[in-house]
Amino acid sequence: MKILVIGDTHGQLNKIREIFPKLTNLDLIAHTGDHLEDGRALEREFGIPVVAVKGNCDGSYSADDFEIIDYGRILLTHGHMQHVNYRLDNLYYKAMEENCKAVFFGHTHKALVTEEDGIYLVNPGSLSQPRDDSDGSYAIVRTSPDSFEASIVYYSTIMGSGNKN
DSSP states (O other), X not given: OEEEEEOOOTTOOHHHHHXXXXXXXXXXXXXXXXXXXXXXXXHHHHOSOEEEOOOGGGTOOOTTOEEEETTTTEEEEOSGGGTTTTOSHHHHXXXXXXXXXXXXXXXXXXXXXXEETTEEEEEEOOSSSOSSSSSOEEEEEEEXXXXXXXXXXXXXXXXXXXXXX
């Protein structure tokens, strides 16, 4: 399964619309929150299934605002209730509790892929409001029952090349 992971779009979808034609063979879009309606709009516009969660800017202040992406057991959450600005261990423990091999999260607007004891933590950053001195980013994840591969793609890289993800 090939998954486009995005988040923290805040109602600004122009860059996603620009990169989308360069993406191939997507099975799913995972939206990590902060403007839940953006996920719904992308599903209508692109015709690809979207799994999305609420973020703090959607008025979400519940630790129960998460989804499990069944294929590969991936936890999808915004991350604000797990205090991701300060620590990632709460995400790790939540993934263990839900028997997940990975967590997709947002909130920090900073891209990250890391692995801790077999659990992957993936933050796509933000295409619309990055906070990592980039011009925006997203993640591409390829997962199967036996494998998990995640990479961060920066807007300037995909728009400056003819490469397809």
